[in-house]
Amino acid sequence: MNSDMKKLLIMLVLGVVISLQASAQESRVTLSYPVGFAIGDLSDYVKPTSFRGIAIDYRKMISENVGVGLSTGWNVFYEELAYDTYHFENQSVSGKQYRYSNHVPVLFNAAYYFKPRAAVNPFASVGIGTIYTRRNTDMGQFTLEQEAWNFALAPEVGMLIDVANSFATSVSIQYYNGFQAGNELNEPQSYFALKLGFEL
Numbered sequence: 172m173n174s175d176m177k178k179l180l181i182m183l184v185l186g187v188v189i190s191l192q193a194s195a196q197e198s199r200v201t202l203s204y205p206v207g208f209a210i211g212d213l214s215d216y217v218k219p220t221s222f223r224g225i226a227i228d229y230r231k232m233i234s235e236n237v238g239v240g241l242s243t244g245w246n247v248f249y250e251e252l253a254y255d256t257y258h259f260e261n262q263s264v265s266g267k268q269y270r271y272s273n274h275v276p277v278l279f280n281a282a283y284y285f286k287p288r289a290a291v292n293p294f295a296s297v298g299i300g301t302i303y304t305r306r307n308t309d310m311g312q313f314t315l316e317q318e319a320w321n322f323a324l325a326p327e328v329g330m331l332i333d334v335a336n337s338f339a340t341s342v343s344i345q346y347y348n349g350f351q352a353g354n355e356l357n358e359p360q361s362y363f364a365l366k367l368g369f370e371l
Contacts, residue, residue: 197231197232198229198230198231198232198238198240199228199229199230199232199238199240199370200227200228200229200230200370200371201227201228201341201368201369201370201371202225202226202227202368202369202371203225203226203227203228203244203341203343203366203367203368204224204225204226204366204367204368205221205224205225205226205244205246205345205364205365205366206220206221206222206224206364206365206366206367207220207221207224207246207248207274207362207363207364208220208221208362208363208364208365209221209248209272209361209362210361210362210363211358211359211360211361212356212358212359212360212361213248213272213360213361213362216270216272216306217248217249217250217270217271217272218250219248219249219250221246221247221248221249221362223246223247223249224244224245224246224247224364225244225245226242226243226244226245226364226366226368227242227243227244228240228241228242228280228296229241229242230280230282235284235287235288236283236284236285236287237281237282237283237284238281238282238284239279239280239281239282240279240280241277241278241279241280242276242277242278242279242280242298242325243275243276243277243278244275244276245273245274245275246273246274246362246364247271247272247273247274248270248271248272248274248362249269249270249271249272250269250270251267251268251269251270252267252268252269252270253267254266254267255268264310264311264313266310266311267310268308268309268310269308269309269310270306270307270308270309271306271307271309272304272305272306272307272360273303273304273305273306274302274303274304274347274349274360274362275302275303276298276300276301276302276303276323276325276347277300277301277302277303278298278299278300278301278323278325279298279299279300280296280297280298280299280325281296281297282294282295282296282327283295283296284331290332290333291330291331291332291333292330292331292332292333292339293328293329293330294328294329294330294331294343295326295327295328296326296327296328297324297325297326297327298323298324298325298326298327298345299323299324299325300322300323300325301320301321301322301323302320302321302323302347302349302360303318303319303320304317304318304319304320304321304349304356304360305317305318306318306356317355317356318355318356319352319355319356319357319360320352321349321350321351321352321356321359321360322349322350322352323347323348323349323350324348324350325345325346325347325348326345326346326348327343327344327345327346327366328343328344329341329342329343329344329345329366330342330343331370338369338370339369339370340367340368340369340370341366341367341368341369341370342365342366342367342368343365343366344363344364344365344366345363345364345366346361346363347361347362347363347364348361349361
């Protein structure tokens with residue numbers, strides 16, 4: 172994760188925290204650990220499950236059942252390939268290949284909570300915005316870096332489970348559907364995330 176991505180994520184998290192302090196009793200903030208599963212072009216590039224990431228969802232409650240806000244996070248997919256000869260544009264390079272694909276969604280979201288007063292509260296949400304993708308292919312001294320900002324839709328279903336007063340755990344699955352970008356990574360960059368978290 173380069174310095175620009177870190178700065179972006181820090182600014183977004185600070186914005187969420189400030190908003191939370193301003194309206195703590197009327198907001199929901201969920202911090203989650205997302206396990207990512209690549210699909211489509213992303214899966215063609217790097218197949219293993221992503222166990223590196225973080226997600227944060229902030230929602231301002233405008234009614235008992237409806238919240239709107241901001242979601243962000245970070246997932247990195249990684250794969251090490253065996254020693255072989257790989258072709259890059261007009262050249263061939265032999266060696267082990269290391270592949271990294273970083274994804275930072277920045278989404279406006281809306282959620283509906285079906286049973287806000289129950290111990291188990293199912294919800295459904297949808298996010299709309301963008302996903303920043305940076306893909307690095309490393310072989311020895313050779314590095315190929317590609318970047319893209321994909322328009323994205325991200326539906327999600329899950330549930331909150333009350334554990335104690337003002338504390339709940341959460342489990343959900345979200346589909347990050349990154350559309351075709353028309354730049355360095357012109358194919359859609361999409362993945363599922365199983366999110367395990369807790370509500371602050």
